[in-house]
Amino acid sequence: xxxxxxxxxxxxxxxxxxxxxxxxxxxxxxxxxxxxxxxxxxxxxxxxxxxxxxxxxxxxxxxxxxxxxxxxxxxxxxxxxxxxxxxxxxxxxxxxxxxxxxxxxxxxxxxxxxxxxxxxxxxxxxxxxxxxxxxxxxxxxxxxxxxxxxxxxxxxxxxxxxxxxxxxxxxxxxxxxxxxxxxxxxxxxxxxxxxxxxxxxxxxxxxxxxxxxxxxxxxxxxxxxxxxxxxxxxxxxxxxxxxxxxxxxxxxxxxxxxxxxxxxxxxxxxxxxxxxxxxxxxxxxxxxxxxxxxxxxxxxxxxxxxxxxxxxxxxxxxxxxxxxxxxxxxxxxxxxxxxxxxxxxxxxxxxxxxxxxxxxxxxxxxxxxxxxxxxxxxxxxxxxxxxxxxxxxxxxxxxxxxxxxxxxxxxxxxxxxxxxxxxxxxxxxxxxxxxxxxxxxxxxxxxxxxxxxxxxxxxxxxxxxxxxxxxxxxxxx
Numbered sequence: 001x002x003x004x005x006x007x008x009x010x011x012x013x014x015x016x017x018x019x020x021x022x023x024x025x026x027x028x029x030x031x032x033x034x035x036x037x038x039x040x041x042x043x044x045x046x047x048x049x050x051x052x053x054x055x056x057x058x059x060x061x062x063x064x065x066x067x068x069x070x071x072x073x074x075x076x077x078x079x080x081x082x083x084x085x086x087x088x089x090x091x092x093x094x095x096x097x098x099x100x101x102x103x104x105x106x107x108x109x110x111x112x113x114x115x116x117x118x119x120x121x122x123x124x125x126x127x128x129x130x131x132x133x134x135x136x137x138x139x140x141x142x143x144x145x146x147x148x149x150x151x152x153x154x155x156x157x158x159x160x161x162x163x164x165x166x167x168x169x170x171x172x173x174x175x176x177x178x179x180x181x182x183x184x185x186x187x188x189x190x191x192x193x194x195x196x197x198x199x200x201x202x203x204x205x206x207x208x209x210x211x212x213x214x215x216x217x218x219x220x221x222x223x224x225x226x227x228x229x230x231x232x233x234x235x236x237x238x239x240x241x242x243x244x245x246x247x248x249x250x251x252x253x254x255x256x257x258x259x260x261x262x263x264x265x266x267x268x269x270x271x272x273x274x275x276x277x278x279x280x281x282x283x284x285x286x287x288x289x290x291x292x293x294x295x296x297x298x299x300x301x302x303x304x305x306x307x308x309x310x311x312x313x314x315x316x317x318x319x320x321x322x323x324x325x326x327x328x329x330x331x332x333x334x335x336x337x338x339x340x341x342x343x344x345x346x347x348x349x350x351x352x353x354x355x356x357x358x359x360x361x362x363x364x365x366x367x368x369x370x371x372x373x374x375x376x377x378x379x380x381x382x383x384x385x386x387x388x389x390x391x392x393x394x395x396x397x398x399x400x401x402x403x404x405x406x407x408x409x410x411x412x413x414x415x416x417x418x419x420x421x422x423x424x425x426x427x428x429x430x431x432x433x434x435x436x437x438x439x440x441x442x443x444x445x446x447x448x449x450x451x452x453x454x455x456x457x458x459x460x461x462x463x464x465x466x467x468x469x470x471x472x473x474x475x476x477x
Contacts, residue, residue, distance in 0.1 A: 040161070043148045047163040050125065050144050053095030054167040058140040061088035061131055062171050064265060068131050072138040072173045073266050076342045081138065084131025088142050089120050092127045136341065139170040174265040175341025177349060177470060178273070178292060179258075181251065182331055183306060184354035185276040186284075186322040189244040190232060190308050191355075191408060197240045202412050204238055205231065232308060243405055243458075244308045247353060250459040255300035257463045263470070268294040270470075271346070274302055275334070277327060281311040284323060286330035323360040328389040338397045349469055350393055352443070353403040353462070356385050356436040357420060382419045384436040390443035401469050402444035403462055404451040407436055447472070 061084045062068050068084030075081075119128040125146040132139055147160040192198035235242055251274070257263070258270050273292040278284040290302035331350065339345020358381060365381030390400045407424055410416040423435040441449045448469060452461045 043161045043163050046146065046148050047165060050096065050146055050163065051165045051167065053092050054127075054142040054144050054165055055169075056095050057088040057092040057127075057129065058142040058167040058169040060091045061085075061129065061140045061142075062138050062169060064171075068140070069138060069171065069173070070266070072133045073176070073269075074343045075133055076340065076344050078134045079132065081131045081133060084138075084140055085118050085129045088129035088131060088140060089122075089127060092125075092129070092142060092144070093122050096122065096125060133173065136173055136175065137170050138173050139168065141166065141168045173341075174269060176266070176269050176271075176343050176346035177341065178271045178335075178346045179349050179351050179466075179469075180292070180331065180335055181254075181272065181274045181351045182286075182327070182353070183247060183251065183274065183276045183289075184322065185244055185247075185278075185306060185309050186359070187281075187309055187311060188322065188355055188357065188359075188407070189247065189405075190235070190242050191410070192235075193241040193243050193246045195408065197242070198408060198410065200238055200240050201231070201235060204234060242308065243355070244306070246458045247405070248303065248306045250353075250457075250462045251303040251306060252300050253459040254462050254466055255296045255303065257466060259296045266343070268343070270294065270296070272296060272299040273334075274299060274306070275331060276306060276309075277322065278309055279307075281309060284309065286327045286334070288334075322358050324358040324385050324389055325360060325362055328392070332393055332396075335393070335396075335398055347399070348397070349399045349401055350390075351401045351403070351466070351469075352390075353405065353458075354385070354440075355405050355407045356440040357407060358383050358385055384423055384439040385443055387439050387442035394445060399445045399448060399469065400443060401448040401465055402440050402450070403458070403465055404437060404440040404449070405458060406451055 060066065062072075066084065066087060068081045068087060071081050071083055118130055119126055125144055128143040130141045143164070143166040145162060145164045147162055149160055192201050234240075255272070258272070264270055271292050271294045272290070273288070274290040276287050276289055278287045289306060290299050293299060335348050335350065338348035341347045360381050362381035366383050366386055390402075393400055407420065409421060409424065411421075437451060440451070443449075448465065450461050450465045452458050
């Protein structure tokens, strides 16, 4: 009995066999943890692949070649774009079909939420694309939810793991813009384009063959004079470049800029119309050189015909050939109401190029001046442009881009010194005292003003201003 008692007692005190029991018990959570890590890693890999599909779908559905992008350009109001939703779903479906080792057979697909009609069940993935246009931007949002089968966690009753994600892409919608070019071709645009050109004309017109001591910087195109006395013809013979010559070339160059690759996304996105102040002083007033059209090649050809306004002898039309009040009233009537930038309702931009000085019959002239040489010339009005003329257009939502061709000082010309110089302080370039420059800048929509000094190129300035206007139009709200 004693021996048996000792054996039983020793067995009860022996703990060596407990290790196996404890290990067996500990394996359950340990295996679960390892299995959870493996299943979770697989779920992460699947999520990454689904996220890549969502990214491709959101970007592809609003690509520049997509149906949604084209539709956004023609929409006159903001709202959803159904074609984009369909494309996003197709792209997403195509991407997940190509994912290797992606099998979810036998797993119940998520239920499509009735409240969101954009959600579609694809295999075991629920994808919910939304494509909308708002404030000049088209955006695509692709959300997904998927059930990923578990291997180890299935042993403890967790057969699937739900993963979710989303992708948002946006693109600015290029807008349709109508440009109305208003080009000043009045006699003052016959001034030499640079100080050197001015000096050449002044020197040549002091010769006896031209009456002597005229010192005229203006290459007036006077049809009443013979070819030998017409200063416009003289300027041509001396190879003097006049501001009108530079303006003509710059306008033609602008058409190349507008037609350059990348400037237009849609056909007929940019249209041009060209106006000047008239062929002759006798018919001065707004003249349509080229009607509004998307044919930039034809516009370029028409721009080549722009020339200095002719005068038939001194005092024709009382020499009042820069009638801003009349011209701006007429161009305001010529420009239809602007829209948000769709094909049916383009934005409208007045592109005004001038030296900024009115010469017109206007009893409400802002400047009343008297000269010891010429006396009081009222109601003839010579003044910097009245910015209120542009305000009328801007109040309608029409953007006004202004390119000011600096009015050079002409100290040898008595008329200039009496009537223009008093409000044109500063010999060349921008001057804080130049009322012409100040009024031209006030005329422009904020950010759309450019002054061209004699050493700068009008072509470059016109192209830069055009691209600035177009860039702002693309991101306008």
